[in-house]
Structure formats: C-alpha cells, structure tokens
Amino acid sequence: MEASPRPTARTFKPRRRRLGTERAAVYERLAPLFALAETGPVLDLVESFPDRRSIRLEIGSGNGDLASSFARSHPDVGLIAVDVHRPGIARLLADIDAFGLGNLRVVEGDALVFLDRLPDASIDEVWAFFPDPWPKNAQSHRRLVTSERMARIARVLKSGGSLRLATDVAAYAQQMRGVLAADPNFVRVEDERPTWRIETHFEREGRERGRAAVDLRAIRR
Numbered sequence: 558m559e560a561s562p563r564p565t566a567r568t569f570k571p572r573r574r575r576l577g578t579e580r581a582a583v584y585e586r587l588a589p590l591f592a593l594a595e596t597g598p599v600l601d602l603v604e605s606f607p608d609r610r611s612i613r614l615e616i617g618s619g620n621g622d623l624a625s626s627f628a629r630s631h632p633d634v635g636l637i638a639v640d641v642h643r644p645g646i647a648r649l650l651a652d653i654d655a656f657g658l659g660n661l662r663v664v665e666g667d668a669l670v671f672l673d674r675l676p677d678a679s680i681d682e683v684w685a686f687f688p689d690p691w692p693k694n695a696q697s698h699r700r701l702v703t704s705e706r707m708a709r710i711a712r713v714l715k716s717g718g719s720l721r722l723a724t725d726v727a728a729y730a731q732q733m734r735g736v737l738a739a740d741p742n743f744v745r746v747e748d749e750r751p752t753w754r755i756e757t758h759f760e761r762e763g764r765e766r767g768r769a770a771v772d773l774r775a776i777r778r
C-alpha cells in the first residue's frame with residue numbers, strides 16, 4: 558500500500574553544495590542572469606522565454622547532461638532545469654553562457670516548491686528521469702511519484718501535455734504505472750523513450766550494474 562503523503566518530506570537527499578573557487582565565481586556571476594528563484598510570484602513565462610511556445614520542466618536535472626544536450630539541439634523549445642545539486646546547476650549556468658542558450662533557465666531548489674511559481678496549464682512537458690527511488694518502506698513517502706505530488710504536477714501541465722518518467726528500479730516502475738493509471742488527470746500511460754533522452758552518467762552506471770531503464774509517458778487530460 559502506498560504511504561500517505563507528508564507535505565514536509567523532501568524527495569531528494571542532501572547534496573553537496575560547495576563549489577571550487579573558480580566555479581563559485583562563475584556561479585556568482587551567472588546565477589543572477591540565468592537562474593529563476595525557487596520561491597516568489599507566479600512567473601510570466603512569455604517574459605522568461607520570448608518567442609518559445611513550448612516549455613518543458615525537468616525535475617532533478619542532476620549533473621545537467623540532458624538539459625544541456627536538449628537545449629543545444631532544440632533552440633526553439635524553452636527548458637527549465639531544477640535541482641538542489643549546486644554543482645549541476647553551476648555547470649548548466651556555464652553552458653548557457655558558453656553556448657548562448659537563451660532557451661534554458663535553471664532553478665536551484667526543490668522543484669515541488671518551484672511548481673507554485675508556474676501558472677496553471679503553462680507547461681508542455683514535465684520530466685523526472687531517475688528520481689531518487691527511496692527503496693526502504695519507511696522512506697517510500699519521499700518518492701516523487703505519489704498521487705498527491707502528481708496532482709501538483711498535473712496542475713501546471715497543458716491539456717495534451719506529457720509527463721515523462723524513467724527509472725531503473727523495477728518496484729518504482731510498478732508504482733509509477735499504478736499511480737498514473739489511477740490518476741484521473743492522465744488519460745493514457747505508455748512506454749516510450751524519447752529519442753532525445755541521452756544516456757546520462759547516472760543511467761550508464763545503472764546499466765553497467767545490470768539495471769534496465771523503464772520509460773513512461775502519461776498524457777494530461
């Protein structure tokens with residue numbers, strides 16, 4: 558049985574925040590230009606992404622491999638990458654600067670808190686690839702994919718938009734399917750790995766240890 562959601566529980570593990578001197582200087586220079594604050598008023602996404610009609614949100618961008626690759630290959634799509642992991646956010650800030658990625662913005666913080674800054678039905682796709690699996694029963698309330706958290710994600714998705722998930726933990730894949738199939742906000746759940754989802758360092762490590770990724774896509778009603 559799924560544990561009841563506890564609103565104060567965090568879905569992430571405490572992460573290292575310290576940067577080396579050089580990267581810290583780059584971070585301090587670029588964050589005011591390209592980072593969105595975790596909390597604050599509801600955002601005007603047209604202002605954040607002028608001329609981009611499709612906006613995607615990555616929850617848990619990790620070291621930034623996918624966000625950087627996607628933003629470079631899809632200049633016409635806006636992407637907001639969120640993680641609590643400062644080194645990954647710093648890497649993305651450096652890539653925005655180096656490659657002129659006007660379509661990529663970052664948030665250092667809890668994506669579930671940041672959701673409150675997004676207008677209703679404003680996002681075309683929400684991604685959560687390899688969210689922390691919290692394998693112990695006592696920790697299962699910390700998993701990202703629970704019905705309460707999916708309702709909050711559904712609020713920001715446009716009708717017809719997609720929630721894309723991936724995991725290499727079989728029990729979590731089963732939970733994802735169950736939660737989404739029972740959720741009236743989603744009409745269909747299918748297995749689909751998008752062609753643009755590159756293998757990140759995290760996924761490769763799992764594959765080399767014999768774990769296979771499952772990709773799911775649920776369509777917002």
Ligand SMILES: C[S@@+](CC[C@H](N)C(=O)[O-])C[C@H]1O[C@@H](n2cnc3c(N)ncnc32)[C@H](O)[C@@H]1O
Binds near residue numbers: 572616689758760
């Ligand atoms: C296992 S890693 C996977 C990273 C990346 N998606 C990949 O495939 O390489 C999970 C990431 O999700 C982040 N995370 C978990 N819950 C989060 C939340 N509520 N807000 C922002 N980041 C979160 C963690 O900090 C971690 O970097």
